[in-house]
Amino acid sequence: MELDAKIPSGPIEKKWEKHQFDMKLVNPANKRKYKVIMVGTGLAGGSAAATMGELGYDVHCFTFHDSPRRAHSIAAQGGINAAKNYQGDGDSIYRLFYDTVKGGDFRSREANVYRLAELSLNIIDQAVAQGVPFAREYGGLLANRSFGGAQVSRTFYARGQTGQQLLLGCYQALERQVAEGTVTMYNRHEMLDVIVIDGRARGIVTRHLVTGKIEAHMADAVILGTGGYSNVFFLSTNAKGCNVTATWRATKRGAGFANPCFTQIHPTCIPQSGEYQSKLTLMSESLRNDGRIWVPKKAGDDRPPHQIPDSERDYYLERLYPAFGNLTPRDIASRRAKEMVDAGHGVGPRKNGVYLDFRDAIERMGKDAVSERYGNLFQMYAKITGEDPYEVPMRIYPAPHYTMGGLWVDYNLMTTVPGLFAIGEANFSDHGANRLGASALMQGLADGYFVIPLTIGNYLADGPQGGVDGNHPAARDAVREVTEMQERLLAVNGNRSVDSFHMELGRLMWNHCGMSRNEADLKEALEKIPELRQRYWREVRVPGSGADLNQSLEKAGRVADFLEFAEMMCWDALTRDESCGAHYREEHTTEEGEARRDDENFAHGAVWEFRGAGEEPVRHREELTFEYVPLSQRSYK
Amino acid sequence: MKLTLHVWRQSGPRDEGRFETHRMDDVSPSMSFLDLLDMVNETITLEGGEPIAFEHDCREGICGSCGMMVNGVAHGPDDLITACQLHMRSFEDGDEIWIEPWRADAFPVMKDLVVDRSAFDRIVEAGGYISVRTGSAPDAHAVPVPKPDADRAFDAAACIGCGACVAACPNASAMLFTAAKAAHLSYLPQGQTERLERAMGMVATHDEEGFGNCTNHGACQVACPKGISVDYIARLNRDLMKATLTGVGMEGSGGD
Incomplete structure (x- = not known):
């Protein structure tokens, strides 16, 4: 697995500007010839689909919800950061960048974080122009508050419903493109596999959640904006439908999964x-x-x-x-x-x-x-x-609540599978080992509105991929595998519900790989998860059939994936033999009980390569260098 | 608590449907209503039946997925909440509870308590947005918005698209939903340019989708989990009238 982050050269303030110039462009008249699949309609997916539609790409957008407006971004309460410095309290792009790198406990990529801080300004402009009703002062200007560990007031908010209002902004922009005919929506479609042909992502397999139809959709590129995996713990603040299935099936098709143990509580x-x-x-x-x-x-x-x-x-x-x-x-x-x-x-x-x-x-x-x-x-x-x-x-x-880990992506947000991109919480993100408050909305929208619509063009400009349809053997195989897995789940006909297994897995993960972790617990989890997975496939009962709306079947597939993914998460937590950010290993603490990092051995992103269910995955590294924010012990005394 | 539940079961759009009765003996008052349905489903599954299909996701009253008639009231007996925020302490030991899907021609039942609300997306598609391309926005402070306008826009924008307004309306009208989206945008300076076209487009689609007309019952406002006011419907009607009188939305017209 090759991990080239493709970070542009030059000073950090100039990298994104330079990269925008260096990237190849697709002629406006040719954009409609490129078909792009967008999976997910949260802040990242919704904004990406809308913007790519505006640019003229042929966008096909999928969500398992009944409407794109239901994505879990809707539930974000607190706010969104931006380095506008409207309060005149000394904020700047550089300060937001610095705070985010430090807050992430030095486990994120400086170049990406700087770009995020830069784009934060454009997000607020865009949202206001769309009609997002942010809180305002009596003079009519925007209000800010300080939020979760920041010493400046840079958080924009809409009462306690900031995520909802930002998502409605995306949703409206998306529906506008649906009306324009640039975006085709596929509601109530769950993505269940990625189709890889000649080493490139060329499509997805979906199940229509009402008719049960399983089919292949082909494209020139595939983008996942499918959120995080906190529901591996069963009990979390995530919506019930949030799951790891899309990113996990991508992992099984060769995408590296980075830092799965970085989970925010x-x-x-x-x-x-x-x-x-x-x-x-x-x-x-x-x-x-x-x-x-x-x-x-x-x-x-x-x-x-x-x-x-x-x-x-x-x-x-x-x-x-x-x-x-x-x-x-x-x-x-x-x-x-x-x-x-x-x-x-x-x-x-x-x-x-x-x-x-x-x-x-x-x-x-x-x-x-x-x-x-x-x-x-x-x-x-x-x-x-x-x-x-x-x-x-x-x-x-x-x-x-949130997972910093996710599919590894380079500076262009492309995974290790060419043509497969990941945005928002689904990628391993810019938050390192710990995300600061009000930064998730910022990242989702930066990726969706401003990064992927440009970097996708750079990929597509290499020429139309074209020429494959759903009859390609790889597409037919993927459809068959998805169908078989579903049939196997329905055939077990055991004596326990899907939920009961999900709860059992959740308890195991919370106790062994939760807020604090140690070697013995993690090793025990690595023994217990395969046992639980075996029992699942022997004892689960999935009622009903695959040919209509079957919520038990939907959950059954997701829990089956969590049962595989959980093992990778524990491997990551075990082999990251240090404490950093949200990953707290009891063996590595300071005298005051704070996380003790080991920069000599662990200043890297750990990127896991899937080798088969139950087999130890392979750990790769992306070394991180800190040129601008000097490595230091976080102190909030 | 002991409760008797009568739940609507319908295998698909063409099935007639019927109530199915479940007696639950061990209900805790601090359970949420959907925790209770989970419990019923667990029992049904273990007894070899098919669980009740119902939509839900965030379970904190913001995604708008859940929605059901509980004893004939949209989202149940408590005010200003969705079904997922309803807790069993709102019921008495021994209560009978009748649970049904939203009932409206424009919301066909797909299975059990799940209905098709995609008509809402099409209403928004017909103009419920401000046309601004990504990257073309001026600085966010370029246009100040008086706080009262921003607050009113927010009150309207709080709509979660659950459909309770339609379910509660004797005419199955979606005017509260439509008016809330129109008002959210029409209170803001950014939303003025397309204001009248928006009103015309959204209402035309509302009617095409088979929702009924508004006759000022006000049941929608009572049912709305976000307390959205029927005043917005009056505001939308004023815009409609203005659009009609000035010919906006018709070919070759220029608005006022």
Whole structure:
């Protein structure tokens, strides 16, 4: 597996500009002759499909939802970063770049991150022109807030529904292109394989989720914008449909998967209320701007929160990190909460949370001002827990939320399979080992609106691939394999539901490859996952048939893939024998309990090559160099 | 809690459909309504049946996938939430609950509780956007937007496209959905250029798709999980009238 990142030469500020000039162009009149498949309609996929359509490509866009507007980007709450420096507080492209590299604990590619910071400016312009109703000040200009570990106010937001509003912007642009005839939408189609011919990605296999029809779609290039894999943990803040299937099947066709163990655990989610629970709900991190996190000093303290005097409360983040206080980055805030709960300081009926308290904020600025900022979040919390956060502190606990790992891509966002691209959360992204708040929306839109529509042209300009259709042997084989896998799942006819296996896998991954990891646990997981996978294929029951709408069958395929992918994730966590960002190995900590990186041996991206289910994958490396942001221990004291 | 559920089962668009009854004995009040359906489905699966098909995804009230009539009310008895945000503490021990799909000609049932809402996409396709090519936008601060306008645009843009407004309307009209999208854009300076064409295009498609007309019942606003106001329908009607009077949207016209 060859890993050439294709980083343009020259100073970092000039790389993207130079690259745009160096890339080959496709003549405007010829663009419609190129067929591009876009899988996924979230912020990355939706914006890419719309923009490529505007440019004139023949875009075929697939989503398993009933409408492109349902993609999980819609659920992002907090905001989107951009180095506009509208607040005049010293922000700049360079500072956003610097913060992102450092926040990612030096495990991302400098050139990509710089480009991301540069493009952040264009995203806000584009979104505003589309009618995205960002929060504004009374003078009519855009409002900003500081967010998740940033010391400048660079986050643009639309109440607690920023992802929704940005996605609706993309969706509207996409529907405009559907009306123009440049984009053909395929709703309720799930991608189940990549078709590779002569070493190039030439199409995909999909299943129509209503008719059950499995078929091949051919193209000149394939782009995956299929999101992340947090649902490997079963319980996560991701939508129920989020899955690893598209990226995993691409991996099985030869695409390298980078840093699968980099999974982000979000610090502010509502703790689990019972075993029946199907998913966890995120409470926007913006709450940490005004809420104060604490636990009772005495372990096992059963008093209701208002009866615990200040002197007996431990505002542990403020105590440990005086400079950042409650705004420490996500990985740190999450780990500290886990430590508190593990040490017996947990609160709530299941003792599985910490308090996020607005008492002081309400005293300081009044209930109305708190409501103006967080009203919808407070309402959401009250609906779920039955408790009123204006009266009783919220209870929060970390939950899987985002995955920094993903398909390895070069500077052009192309995977190791020529013609196969990955954008947004589906690629291994610009976030290194830890993503900063409000950076996911930025990356998805930078990739979709501004990067892939240009780099795809550079690939296509090498000449039309043309000349293959669904009758090509490789396409027929892929369709047959997908059909056979589905038939095998339906034929098992065991005595356990798909969900029960998914839950079992999720528990195993959370306990062995979750917020903190160690060698023994990971080795145990690597023994248990294959056993679980074997039991799955012997004992699962998938009711119904393949010929109509069958949600159990849809889930069954996704869980089968998670059961293979989980092993690669554990291999990655085991062989990355250091702590960095969200990857916390108990063997590698500083005296203060922070992650201890090993830059000498691990300043690289680990890129895994699939060798067969149950076989140890091969680990390749992309060495990372840091010319602009000097390697340093992250400190938020 | 013990509950009796009567769930609509329909194998496909041509099947007549019927209610199927499930008795659930071990329901926790802190469960969500969809956790409960998961539990029912787990039981059905283990008994060898086919689980109830229902749409859902984010399970936090923002994706707009879920939607069902619960005891005849869109998204169930609580205000300002979707079915996935409904929790069992809103019911009493011993309750009977009737669960049905959205019912509207323009939303044909595909299976059980799943309906086809693709008509909404086609309404947006007919003009529910601002035509701005990627990369052609001016600086975001070039055009200030008065905060009250931005807030009103946001209130309208909060629509999640779930279809509860249609399900609740005695005419199965989608005017609240259509008006919310039109208002989101018409409150903003960026949305003025195409304002009247947009109104004409979206409403024409709304009618072609087989949604009924609005007769000012207001049931849509009550059912809307995001509390979107029927005032937007009046605003859309004003734009429609203006477009008609000025001939906008007709060939060769210039607008006002």
